[in-house]
Amino acid sequence: MIDLAIRNVKVLDGSGSQSIEADVGIHEGHIHSIGTVGVAGTEIDGQGKCVAPGLIDTHAHDDGAFFRHPGMEFKLAQGVTTVVSGNCGFSAIPADPDKDSVAASGGILAGLEGEFTDLDGYFQAALSKHPAINNLMLVGHNTVRTLAMGMAQRESTKDELDVMRGHVEQALEQGACGFSTGLIYRPGRWSQTEEIIELARMAKPFDALYTTHMRNEGDQLLEAVEETLQIGRAADVHVHISHHKSAGRANWGKVKESLAKVDAALAAGQRVTLDVYPYTAGSGRMIEYFNLDRINRGLAEVIRIASCSAFREFEGRMVVDIAAERNMDVTEVVKMILTAPRGDRTICIHFIIDEADIETNLAHRDMMVGSDGIPDLRGKPHPRLFGTFPRVLGRYVRERGVLALEEAVRRMTSLPARTFGLIDRGLIKEGNWADLVLFDPDVVIDKATYDDPKQEPDGIELVVVNGRIAYDKGTHTGIGSGKMLRYRRSAFGD
Ligand code: CU
Numbered sequence: 001m002i003d004l005a006i007r008n009v010k011v012l013d014g015s016g017s018q019s020i021e022a023d024v025g026i027h028e029g030h031i032h033s034i035g036t037v038g039v040a041g042t043e044i045d046g047q048g049k050c051v052a053p054g055l056i057d058t059h060a061h062d063d064g065a066f067f068r069h070p071g072m073e074f075k076l077a078q079g080v081t082t083v084v085s086g087n088c089g090f091s092a093i094p095a096d097p098d099k100d101s102v103a104a105s106g107g108i109l110a111g112l113e114g115e116f117t118d119l120d121g122y123f124q125a126a127l128s129k130h131p132a133i134n135n136l137m138l139v140g141h142n143t144v145r146t147l148a149m150g151m152a153q154r155e156s157t158k159d160e161l162d163v164m165r166g167h168v169e170q171a172l173e174q175g176a177c178g179f180s181t182g183l184i185y186r187p188g189r190w191s192q193t194e195e196i197i198e199l200a201r202m203a204k205p206f207d208a209l210y211t212t213h214m215r216n217e218g219d220q221l222l223e224a225v226e227e228t229l230q231i232g233r234a235a236d237v238h239v240h241i242s243h244h245k246s247a248g249r250a251n252w253g254k255v256k257e258s259l260a261k262v263d264a265a266l267a268a269g270q271r272v273t274l275d276v277y278p279y280t281a282g283s284g285r286m287i288e289y290f291n292l293d294r295i296n297r298g299l300a301e302v303i304r305i306a307s308c309s310a311f312r313e314f315e316g317r318m319v320v321d322i323a324a325e326r327n328m329d330v331t332e333v334v335k336m337i338l339t340a341p342r343g344d345r346t347i348c349i350h351f352i353i354d355e356a357d358i359e360t361n362l363a364h365r366d367m368m369v370g371s372d373g374i375p376d377l378r379g380k381p382h383p384r385l386f387g388t389f390p391r392v393l394g395r396y397v398r399e400r401g402v403l404a405l406e407e408a409v410r411r412m413t414s415l416p417a418r419t420f421g422l423i424d425r426g427l428i429k430e431g432n433w434a435d436l437v438l439f440d441p442d443v444v445i446d447k448a449t450y451d452d453p454k455q456e457p458d459g460i461e462l463v464v465v466n467g468r469i470a471y472d473k474g475t476h477t478g479i480g481s482g483k484m485l486r487y488r489r490s491a492f493g494d
């Protein structure tokens with residue numbers, strides 16, 4: 001007798017093909033049979049709804065969340081079974097126990113525990129928490145640069161570059177899927193293109209990825225795309241552009257030109273993919289977006305405070321409203337927040353993206369979906385943390401018709417699985433790991449809003465992680481069957 005049968009479902013296998021009506025049988029963590037399935041220990045009636053491979057969040061900052069929130073409820077309830085952490089140049093590894101990497105990341109890595117130094121150690125520590133979902137890691141430039149040369153605002157020396165190279169290589173040897181940068185952030189922004197090429201080159205022997213939060217996503221978006229493509233060609237690695245957008249009203253629409261550059265590179269044989277989050281606001285460490293000597297008023301006017309330990313009462317409010325209430329100028333409010341004790345760790349939400357650009361992005365066939373959620377559950381986080389995937393399926397597939405359901409599923413499953421080196425996931429195929437989501441395509445929708453962001457979506461019925469039921473109609477089972485995945489290899493410890 002097999003372990004689990006999900007019967008009477010439309011199987012969207014992740015390849016982009018039309019669904020087929022079938023039963024799916026699961027045994028010992030794997031997909032055992034598709035079609036006619038024998039009696040199982042646990043029987044689920046899918047009532048004609050859709051079953052798809054578990055969704056893959058290609059852009060996560062969950063390095064620390066695997067310790068602080070091992071139930072990973074905000075991802076699991078969306079049908080996400082695997083996340084890629086270590087994005088934007090900030091990764092939990094490598095770590096020096098004598099240095100505070102959480103502080104260096106401005107809180108992005110908050111939650112980390114334990115005395116690990118490398119990826120093996122991180123995986124071991126994270127697994128001991130019995131995580132609900134799978135994790136795959138990138139090694140981050142900001143992290144390795146901080147270890148090698150602190151916050152020095154200059155080019156790296158040859159010796160420093162050698163230290164960084166060693167860190168990147170070790171992480172890739174231990175199963176990281178690639179090297180990530182965050183070139184608007186400190187200290188990444190002080191590096192020259194050449195330094196990034198030298199480090200991205202480390203991924204070449206592994207055929208691993210270079211992923212990037214580009215140096216500019218607004219006025220110099222096109223130049224930043226050129227730099228990214230140049231790095232990919234020089235290092236001869238696959239490049240993946242994170243949260244592709246055109247920021248600031250003056251730049252709206254420019255994603256078309258940016259995608260045209262990507263298409264030209266693809267046509268010339270370069271390997272390029274991208275991801276996007278389906279919201280018109282970004283979110284990140286507020287201090288990174290402002291020069292305190294010359295505060296950008298236009299930006300200050302579209303900022304909302306997500307979490308702020310210095311002024312908890314500001315959480316969930318627009319800076320313009322705080323300024324009006326206090327009879328202050330918006331720029332003074334920004335300065336007050338950022339210069340307060342721990343004010344530099346404030347996370348903000350900024351409304352900078354055009355709705356039409358989201359649809360342009362989602363229509364591109366090499367576009368994946370990445371939440372970019374920052375898992376700080378205090379305050380009012382950006383709703384993308386809880387809502388990204390059901391929002392694509394509900395709003396952009398069902399309501400707006402921007403892409404077909406099968407195609408959306410492909411972009412969230414087999415495309416990222418193949419790109420990020422998950423050889424036995426991302427497709428419903430006999431022998432693959434049984435990461436699955438059962439959802440109702442007529443109902444699925446995000447519920448998280450800017451005012452009430454910690455809401456789990458509707459329409460996600462069942463989530464299976466490595467063959468075990470992790471989420472069942474609104475209940476998190478706590479089974480803890482997630483694994484620490486390695487690029488094109490078996491999972492850590494398997
Ligand atoms: Cu990010």
Ligand code: ZN
Pocket residue numbers: 088182213242243
């Ligand atoms: Zn980023």
